[in-house]
Amino acid sequence: MFRQVYCFIILTIGAFQVKAQVGTYSTINFPNNYTNTITSALYTSNFRSGFIYQSNGSINYGLTGVKSHNFRFRWLAHDNGGIDYSTDTDQLMFLDGYGNLNLKGNLTANGNIGIGAVPTSDKVTIDMGSTRGVVNMVSDGDNAAYLDLKFSVKNTASIAADKPIFWEASLRKDGYFSADLTGPTLEFYAVKKNGAGYYAPLLFKSNGDVILAGARSATNGNVGIGTTDTRGYKLAVNGDAIFTKIKVKTYGGWPDYVFSDEYHLPPLSEVAAYVKEHKHLPDMPAAEEVEKEGIDVAEMNKLLLKKMEEMMLYMFKQQEEISKLKEQNEWLLKKCQ
Template sequence: MRKLFLLALLLSSATFFSTQVFAQSGGQNPSLIMYRWNGGGISPQPVVQGNLLGTVRWDGLTGVGSIKTGASIQSFVKNPVAPGFLMGNMIFRTSGAAGLTDRVIITENGLVGIGEMNPQYHLHVLGNTHTTGDFFGRIHFDNNANTNDAPNTYIDEAYFERKNRSMLSGGLALPVTAGDVGGILTLAPGGTSLDHQIYFGEDGMWTRRKTGNAADWTGADWFKMLTGENIHGTENQLTKFTGPNALGDSRLFDNGLRVGIGNSAPATDLDITGATRVNGNLGVGMLPTTFRLDVSGDSRLSGSAQVTGNLDVDSDANIDGSIQVDGNGRVDGRLVIGNPPTAPGSHMLYVNGSVIATEVKVELQGSWPDYVFANNYSLMPLSEVEKYVQEEKHLPGIPDAEEVAENGLGLGEMQKIQMEKVEEIFLHLIELEKRVKALESQNEQLKAENATLKAQSGNGAQRN
């Protein structure tokens, strides 16, 4: 048997002219050595990175003249070599339906990959694993989120065990059930930290805890965790705690499309049934600012609205009902009252209906007609006024009926024109008064002259 093995090694080495095999099958240090170099046998050269150091292969005869490899082990140089320094790996290959395939690798750094030929951990498995024996080690649960602790500082452990529940005494015991055996998970952070246990039984999950350095579980009561029998709820209805260990429906409904508060059939994205109170600032269509309510876009109030503070409307506002302002009111744009049949044009206030006020003040932008009393004012003679009225059927400077019907009547401008006409009338009256007084003076003079003539005429008649 030993001769056959040595013969196989010699045949294997014959395929690599730069590799020699040394074997010692007995003695104190039996070994099998594959020695690789580059170049000829007279002047051998060092191996280089990527060189195959050697192969151990298991072949089999599969037919007449057909020999196939069933498995092999290879080693490759994994670093630039230097005198006294060489790094190599080992690759285990087996032949399956796809032929000879890499299965396991041990890297030059001692990382082992099973199905993963580029392992990143000491044991890196690609695929499922199954363990039938005991596993000894630690599973770390670290809460030091802001530190970078070295692996050798971890002392926390997790235990997975099969337990008879009747043995888990100490405090308030587990209730006796038909299924007496279950699984238990123990989390032990170490030191004086609390050790926690979770027991998985047929009646649900139970938990207890005790200081990690305690000698037993005395005083550690078992408490039942929430399970299916404690959870009651309606589809799409958000849950709430209805007791210390029970869940039930809340008033919040969410079907993934719409949210309802107080109702289970929301008609909009958010549908609230009942009174609503917002203590902070609210933005609709925009981020909230310093105002209690900011609305970006059109808004509509179909009922009554009461605002105890300021109400600012930056765009158009249509009010179909009544509006009452107890404080100051300000409208920076146009104000239309009474639903007019036509657009108000450029006017700032449009009222379709009567207006009553105890006082109206109009501030004119132009000059008041005091210019009528200026010495250089050209006063139209009454004869020309008469002629103009006969032709135009209205006073000079006064809009006619057609213009008023089409464009309306400017209150301030009309007051100005009317005052101008009143002042012109007074000028005509003053002129007429002067003429009347002059005529009266002439009349008195004529009366005096007539009396003198009558007196002289009477005296002459007496002398005759």
């Protein structure tokens, strides 16, 4: 009985054996109800050579070409039928012989990456988890720069010649726009179209200084806080500001000339007549002008000091007159005694 069962098992296994292919074949066939092959081929013209496992469900893996022929390891997705090698529409990503990884390229609008997370509609999504996470870019660069982070415009046809085609944050050794050669600087700048120059509005020097201007004849903008219209001023603030100390540098014309012998001090009667007519002191702006244009702090301090010095001169003259009147009064008192 045992012998009969054993023979039945052997016969049963033999009935289901697949005849193996032996020898050298460019295609190895796997019997199934759909196309399922492993193909080996050499295409030196399109660099798609090597070992490929192909089925009507997917392309599982492939090795293509040697490095000298632009080696690529490709990940493909494909329905049943021939693979589209002409336009690469089946290609999901590839890794070339230089270590460059390309996801989708310009094949579709997809090809997003999720690191520590499921890919989202954003190109790159990184989930740092519950602990502190860092995205660290490290480079030794050369004697001019360490590394750059670039934001580029893809289609520049409609951009004017004096407008940026890309913005770049550059960790530099050469202080290109900051003129700082003492240590690495971080410089945020833009390159204008057609080589028309640069914008260099934000620079961080190696001593911690923040510079809102650039060397190399870069175009420098203005800074607005609480406003989008700087009205041509280097700094425009719409709101309150507080300082522990402020220094305004003037460029000459400090009113010490009021005390020179050549200075003409107008008579008080003229000043009184001017004030009566204009309702403000000579040389001082009117209220309407201040409300419209504001005031120049340095210029206003010069004007206020000038008026103060003129007041001192008037006081000196009045003191001289008071002293003379006092002397005359004393003389008259002596005469009357």
